[in-house]
Amino acid sequence: MVASALLVTAWPAATHLLARASDLAWVAQADALGMQLASSLGVQAAQQPQIVSVGVAVGPGYLNPLRSVSGLTLERIDMGVDFGGSGPVYALGNAVITNATGTSGGWPGGGWITYQLTDGPAAGLTVFLAEDVKPTVQVGQHVSSATVIASMFAGGDGIETGWAQQSGLSAESQLPEAGSVGGNGPFPTRIGLNFEELLESLGVPAAPNRTQAPYGILPPGYPAVGG
Numbered sequence: 001m002v003a004s005a006l007l008v009t010a011w012p013a014a015t016h017l018l019a020r021a022s023d024l025a026w027v028a029q030a031d032a033l034g035m036q037l038a039s040s041l042g043v044q045a046a047q048q049p050q051i052v053s054v055g056v057a058v059g060p061g062y063l064n065p066l067r068s069v070s071g072l073t074l075e076r077i078d079m080g081v082d083f084g085g086s087g088p089v090y091a092l093g094n095a096v097i098t099n100a101t102g103t104s105g106g107w108p109g110g111g112w113i114t115y116q117l118t119d120g121p122a123a124g125l126t127v128f129l130a131e132d133v134k135p136t137v138q139v140g141q142h143v144s145s146a147t148v149i150a151s152m153f154a155g156g157d158g159i160e161t162g163w164a165q166q167s168g169l170s171a172e173s174q175l176p177e178a179g180s181v182g183g184n185g186p187f188p189t190r191i192g193l194n195f196e197e198l199l200e201s202l203g204v205p206a207a208p209n210r211t212q213a214p215y216g217i218l219p220p221g222y223p224a225v226g227g
Helices: 002-047 190-201
Strands: 051-053 070-077 081-090 095-101 111-117 126-131 133-135 148-152 159-164
Touching (some): 111 133, 126 133
Antiparallel strands (some): 081 148, 081 159, 111 126, 126 159
């Protein structure tokens, strides 16, 4: 009877200990799951854009596309901006290549590359790079400011870069909305000056005719980046 009484007395305690051990195992499992979830959320948070204020995230920016050109020579603003030198030329920022040829008869040296920006203050606008350049990209390729889109060579004509028509056929300055200013001038064009101001904001030195009165019209939708 004593043994039976002891067994009966001990049974609730044993049951309590088993339940307690089960509870502790559940808590440990929950902690482990919580740590895994926190780790996962931490990784996701690290991949998100930096938040600087409520509803405002830091987006991708532009970089100087001529930063690695050797012997960069500033020439003038015309339909775009002219430079001499040799070396790699990068895209301004995230974009899609819409033209890429080294044999365009309409430009001295033959190169004609266009890309449509997909991010930043000029998203949706098209940039051209022309003359003494050989494309290193293909139509439809997605590029960034770290992508070399062309090799610039010292062919005597230099390069020209600026805002292109959305069609990618030629410079924007030639359209009526920009004043219908073609390759014979008068220069500098207002739209060429706008692109030069963007390059200046990225660290490219000012063009020699930067302070001359511009011709033509700056269509709406182009970034206000200078005076």
